[in-house]
Amino acid sequence: LYFIWDCFKLQDRFISGVKAYNEEDWNRCVDDLESSLEKTLEEDSRCRLLCEDKIDWSGVEGNPEIDVLMTSIQASVIRCQHNCLHRLALINGHDVGNLIAAHFEYLHFCYYKLMRGSEAARSVASYLLFDDNPLVRRNKYFYQNQYNKEELFTPHETMMDLYRQRTLEQRYLNFIDEKFKYVNNEFPPEMQDDRKKFDTYVAFEDDFDYSAIRRLLSQTECKILRSAFPLKEDKTLEELTDRVRALWPKAVFEDRNCSRQSRQPACPRAIVLSIENDDCSEWLGAMHTGCSVVFCA
Numbered sequence: 001l002y003f004i005w006d007c008f009k010l011q012d013r014f015i016s017g018v019k020a021y022n023e024e025d026w027n028r029c030v031d032d033l034e035s036s037l038e039k040t041l042e043e044d045s046r047c048r049l050l051c052e053d054k055i056d057w058s059g060v061e062g063n064p065e066i067d068v069l070m071t072s073i074q075a076s077v078i079r080c081q082h083n084c085l086h087r088l089a090l091i092n093g094h095d096v097g098n099l100i101a102a103h104f105e106y107l108h109f110c111y112y113k114l115m116r117g118s119e120a121a122r123s124v125a126s127y128l129l130f131d132d133n134p135l136v137r138r139n140k141y142f143y144q145n146q147y148n149k150e151e152l153f154t155p156h157e158t159m160m161d162l163y164r165q166r167t168l169e170q171r172y173l174n175f176i177d178e179k180f181k182y183v184n185n186e187f188p189p190e191m192q193d194d195r196k197k198f199d200t201y202v203a204f205e206d207d208f209d210y211s212a213i214r215r216l217l218s219q220t221e222c223k224i225l226r227s228a229f230p231l232k233e234d235k236t237l238e239e240l241t242d243r244v245r246a247l248w249p250k251a252v253f254e255d256r257n258c259s260r261q262s263r264q265p266a267c268p269r270a271i272v273l274s275i276e277n278d279d280c281s282e283w284l285g286a287m288h289t290g291c292s293v294v295f296c297a
Contacts, residue, residue, distance in 0.1 A: 010040055010088065011091050014033065014096075014103070015092060017029050017106060018033075026110045026114050033110070044085055044088065047087065051081045052077055052081075075172075075176045078172060082169045082173065085166075089102075101127050104123045104126050105133075108123035108124045108139060109139075112143075117147055121149075122152065122153070122154060122155065122156055125154060126156050128155075129159055129160070129163040129204070133268075133269050134269055134270065134297050138271075142285070153206070163202070171199065172198070175198075208247070212243075213273075216240060216244065217275065218281075219277070219280050221239075222274075222276070222280035225256055225275045225291070226258065226276075226291050237256075240293065241295070248295070254267060257294070262287055262288070263289070264286050264287055265294045269296060269297045270295070272293075274290060274291070275291045275293055276290045
């Protein structure tokens with residue numbers, strides 16, 4: 001009951017923080033989401049302990065397939081622990097996806113509005129450990145241009161530890177799922193790679209090429225895409241799509257539009273590029289005006 005009650009407190013804080021964000025109450029946004037994030041980590045730890053308590057060790061004794069059984073038990077525990085955050089991500093009946101990233105998606109902007117730039121930068125960097133939403137990546141691009149200090153974009157130490165833990169867990173579970181497929185009463189034949197030492201290296205660097213954004217479009221191409229009757233639009237869009245996919249392999253062209261009214265893309269993971277004359281190839285935010293091309297990642 002205590003676990004369930006604390007989960008409700010986590011949800012209340014998260015919902016309150018998002019509500020504060022929408023109401024532009026930046027101080028309450030930070031207070032509630034910081035508290036919610038702290039509660040999330042506490043509940044994740046508690047859930048992980050409960051996963052260990054569910055093991056029935058009596059089944060191990062005397063089993064001739066002790067190695068297989070021990071591996072199965074270990075994998076079962078790790079899978080349960082790895083899924084704790086997924087279970088916590090059900091907020092008020094709605095799955096928010098990656099719960100850790102969801103906190104930083106709001107927090108970074110609330111910090112920015114309070115002129116706490118270094119915390120905004122760290123929050124974006126922390127978000128990008130867990131998700132690569134191009135709209136949030138664009139915020140890092142914006143902060144980089146504003147603060148011009150790459151050292152600011154270092155994820156929180158706690159988030160780096162959590163990311164490393166979850167990356168190694170997923171790597172281990174992928175190996176188990178691939179190698180421990182019990183088909184026709186036997187396991188797959190052993191391969192030479194199976195005896196390699198488990199890879200524990202985890203990279204934290206953001207290797208996205210932010211400088212490539214301003215090279216995606218030339219002034220001539222922007223002019224073609226702005227034209228009401230672009231003779232070379234299809235070819236230009238095709239070439240632009242290839243360049244965009246070099247950065248976002250799954251990107252799909254969504255729209256080309258010119259309007260002075262503020263608007264947002266239909267897709268939640270949008271890449272918005274200006275085709276205006278004065279800022280051709282600039283990376284725009286979700287809410288934008290003017291002439292633009294939109295891709296969905």
